[in-house]
Amino acid sequence: MKQRSYLALEGIGVTFATRNGPFVALQNIDLNVERGELVALIGHSGCGKSTLLNVIAGLTKASTGVIFLDGQVVDAPGPDRAVVFQDHSLLPWLTVAENVALAVDKVFAATLNRAARRDLVMHNLELVHMAGNAAKRPAELSGGMKQRVGIARAIAVKPRLLLMDEPFGALDALTRANLQDMVMELQASQGSTVVMITHDVDEAVLLADRVVMMTNGPAATIGEDLAVKLARPRHRLEIADTSGYVGARTDVLRFLYERFSHPGEKAA
Amino acid sequence: MASAVLKLVETPVGTLPENVVAPQPLRLALPVAAPVAVVPRSALQLWLDARAAAILPPLIMLVVLLGVWQALCSAPDARFPSPIKVWTESHDVIVHPLKGVSFDAGKIKVADGADVGILVHIATSLERVAIGYSLAAVAGIALGVLIGSSLFAFRALDPLFQVLRTVPPLAWLPLSLAAFQQANPATVFLIFITAIWPIILNTAVGVQTIPAAYRNVAKVLALSRPQYFFKIMLPASVPYMFTGLRIGVGMSWLAIVAAEMVQGGTGIGFFIWDSYNSSLLTDTIVALVYIGLVGFALDRIVAFVGRRIAREG
Ligand SMILES: Nc1ncnc2c1ncn2[C@@H]1O[C@H](COP(=O)(O)OP(=O)(O)O)[C@@H](O)[C@H]1O
Numbered sequence A: 001m002k003q004r005s006y007l008a009l010e011g012i013g014v015t016f017a018t019r020n021g022p023f024v025a026l027q028n029i030d031l032n033v034e035r036g037e038l039v040a041l042i043g044h045s046g047c048g049k050s051t052l053l054n055v056i057a058g059l060t061k062a063s064t065g066v067i068f069l070d071g072q073v074v075d076a077p078g079p080d081r082a083v084v085f086q087d088h089s090l091l092p093w094l095t096v097a098e099n100v101a102l103a104v105d106k107v108f109a110a111t112l113n114r115a116a117r118r119d120l121v122m123h124n125l126e127l128v129h130m131a132g133n134a135a136k137r138p139a140e141l142s143g144g145m146k147q148r149v150g151i152a153r154a155i156a157v158k159p160r161l162l163l164m165d166e167p168f169g170a171l172d173a174l175t176r177a178n179l180q181d182m183v184m185e186l187q188a189s190q191g192s193t194v195v196m197i198t199h200d201v202d203e204a205v206l207l208a209d210r211v212v213m214m215t216n217g218p219a220a221t222i223g224e225d226l227a228v229k230l231a232r233p234r235h236r237l238e239i240a241d242t243s244g245y246v247g248a249r250t251d252v253l254r255f256l257y258e259r260f261s262h263p264g265e266k267a268a
Numbered sequence B: 001m002a003s004a005v006l007k008l009v010e011t012p013v014g015t016l017p018e019n020v021v022a023p024q025p026l027r028l029a030l031p032v033a034a035p036v037a038v039v040p041r042s043a044l045q046l047w048l049d050a051r052a053a054a055i056l057p058p059l060i061m062l063v064v065l066l067g068v069w070q071a072l073c074s075a076p077d078a079r080f081p082s083p084i085k086v087w088t089e090s091h092d093v094i095v096h097p098l099k100g101v102s103f104d105a106g107k108i109k110v111a112d113g114a115d116v117g118i119l120v121h122i123a124t125s126l127e128r129v130a131i132g133y134s135l136a137a138v139a140g141i142a143l144g145v146l147i148g149s150s151l152f153a154f155r156a157l158d159p160l161f162q163v164l165r166t167v168p169p170l171a172w173l174p175l176s177l178a179a180f181q182q183a184n185p186a187t188v189f190l191i192f193i194t195a196i197w198p199i200i201l202n203t204a205v206g207v208q209t210i211p212a213a214y215r216n217v218a219k220v221l222a223l224s225r226p227q228y229f230f231k232i233m234l235p236a237s238v239p240y241m242f243t244g245l246r247i248g249v250g251m252s253w254l255a256i257v258a259a260e261m262v263q264g265g266t267g268i269g270f271f272i273w274d275s276y277n278s279s280l281l282t283d284t285i286v287a288l289v290y291i292g293l294v295g296f297a298l299d300r301i302v303a304f305v306g307r308r309i310a311r312e313g
């Protein structure tokens, strides 16, 4: 029998019951992610990227198919698959440290004592350069800072899989570049396995080992799976005009704007 | 206020480099010391200015109102007492609000019966409100959380609550008197049944509208039910709860006066009824002022507590 990948999606389909009858959002999705890989999911808005991520997270039930993580079936949410939400989803009544502590205290309640958990919170805030803002509330932070905390909360529980849903979509270009560099550093130092949704072609090619492109919905599936063969560590300026980068970028653009142009433009 | 302090502190800091070049201790010390002496005074001045700007308009309004009232009611055959008449006729009520209360070796003793000062009546009313309202707060939040988090409970109970909440407080009084036999618990029950509906319904809305984002955080962390309740549900719905609690305290105060007027004995409602029966209209006017001020204070206290809790988390 063939060895399964670290994360294996087999025949995943999602059908929503809507007022106008069943709506097939995803169909027949097979996806394999190896340990330590960073996979970027890209596709037009509304194609079903968030739905797929939510299925992996266990927040949405798959109508068909199975998901294996490290050989085990997963079908309910759990902290082993941490999620960085697009809207950061920090709890506004808790401070930065308390937001991270909520996750750490839950996951390490039995294995670490209070002081060790506190250290873990601060360590992870240091990793995202937010230790100096530990006592602030989310309302006092900029969008980029909130997302740093969101990332700290996710990685602090040492998840087996890190899921990110357009984590930098709402940020300005400079902040986004900063955070992209930070994610690359974190992934290199922690060896995390990451599935990240993006609609930014440059972000996908810069960060990912593989760019998985989704066809347009309804009944979206995986259209192409492109390996980005660029050496790490990657520096955005150094790789910007290498043939590997430009080639990968062109491939993704071609997929998005030639083969699967935006549904709205196609109809016109 | 904060920005004013900041500005004044900034000025000496801005001039500091110039002084550093000439390292004479006296010149260095002077520009630093001088503003320190100025800061508190001008900050106080600013504070006083702000206070005056806030207090002056209502004060003028009050004087105008009293003046017009006096002018309208100063005719000898006026049916309605003028402010000056209120002052002279109800002088006793106004200057002896604590009649019947004696301080004895640090202990406060209150005379029994109805012939006590107006503040004693108010205290009696407040005590009833405190008991009835506290019970309503506890039961109301519990029921609100129940119907907010269980669709079955919502469908079962919401129609009942919607009907019952429209029943005027006084309509409960006969049932309440029949059930409790005594005036005091009957009034407390009346407060309870008046205040509970807005608390239930607002808490339920708060729980129902917890953003999906927070629920997803809880799911990903696999929080247990009690953890979800204390860490997500309660803090997320606190603002709604306090909206209900604030409406509830206002309604309690409305209901207590009506209830005491009907059921008699003690309390500020009884005081009003008694003054009407004794044709002491000026006493009624004094009581109205007190009731208004106490109701206002209750509303502000609940609002303040709500803001504090929402901020603390
Ligand atoms: N709970 C739901 N019920 C019905 N339809 C849904 C639901 N969630 C998502 N959809 C539909 O599924 C499609 C994919 O949505 P989504 O995964 O959010 O897209 P993306 O993240 O790629 O922009 C959309 O057409 C959306 O309207």
Ligand SMILES: [Mg+2]
Residues within 6 Å of the ligand: A049, A050, A051
């Ligand atoms: Mg999405």
